[in-house]
């Protein structure tokens with residue numbers, strides 16, 4: 001019983017072959033520069049193989065790694081027939097999907113109708129599904145959505161304060177993203193807390209970052225919005241900003257609306273403020289070497305997270321656990337320390353020594369006396385995708 005997890009981007013494709021019951025990963029990999037030249041990184045049991053190999057389209061990319069899985073030097077299966085189903089990460093499910101679904105014609109049509117809401121992601125995700133159907137006919141494909149977990153939000157939290165017709169006619173509302181990760185991490189936290197009526201805040205801090213307030217296992221508010229641009233300061237995205245800045249910048253820099261949104265998505269955030277990099281490690285290093293702008297960038301990043309934690313503690317009417325996950329959340333003890341310090345008034349007491357310990361396990365980093373737990377929980381979106389896929393296709 002194996003599930004192939006696919007995450008198709010416009011010129012890249014991540015894959016993972018997994019046993020959905022115990023989460024055991026047979027192989028994982030990344031096809032990059034698809035349609036340009038082609039590069040493959042394939043990994044089996046921590047052994048990485050890198051290859052430059054022609055990939056004119058996603059079809060060749062999938063054919064290449066399937067061949068390696070079944071016929072390569074370190075093959076992990078005897079035949080593609082061992083793959084029971086394919087689980088796809090799909091970014092936008094709009095209001096149509098509040099959970100994962102087996103893909104059929106109707107699902108594809110709905111995903112296509114959502115392209116205006118996710119023009120960079122949904123087309124590639126749909127293409128991934130169609131090619132998988134072509135290459136592995138007869139095998140079920142399941143779509144797992146970044147937005148689905150947040151469909152439990154109440155209108156009072158997902159509406160924007162614009163005329164109601166814009167929601168009704170054009171779907172203008174907060175959808176939220178990173179749902180698979182927020183679901184996984186909050187669920188792990190619920191197990192660690194060992195209580196059902198839990199109030200959890202998940203900080204998914206990666207290149208893209210978002211915060212989610214989870215009550216009794218349900219998302220009740222999250223920081224990303226109609227698109228993944230809203231909320232925290234991210235690698236290259238501004239996060240929250242006065243909408244007035246858009247028209248002001250358009251005027252001052254002679255940019256179109258699309259160019260301005262692109263500017264806020266690709267040139268802003270950590271990269272834009274620091275002028276150094278979108279990679280937080282480089283900014284931390286510069287700050288340690290006395291770079292004032294780098295220091296301000298880090299403080300901005302942490303203050304924004306802190307503001308969301310405090311506002312979500314209010315929305316939740318208390319908080320049992322604050323969880324950190326993804327590249328920054330799992331690895332950057334400095335960020336966790338800065339975010340949590342000063343929150344003692346609401347029962348949040350970080351243990352600086354525990355915070356510095358590094359491993360891949362779920363761990364508690366609060367002081368014994370802390371009323372609120374602070375957890376580091378490595379996310380595992382692929383496991384959720386494989387598990388949902390298995391549960392939907394098993395006989």
Ligand code: AMP
Nearest residue numbers: 206207208279280281326327328331332
């Ligand atoms: P992700 O998108 O989840 O892969 O996370 C990528 C981000 O994690 C980048 O901004 C990295 O700089 C950051 N990151 C990874 N390891 C560390 C670390 N040890 N300290 C600070 N940031 C890190």
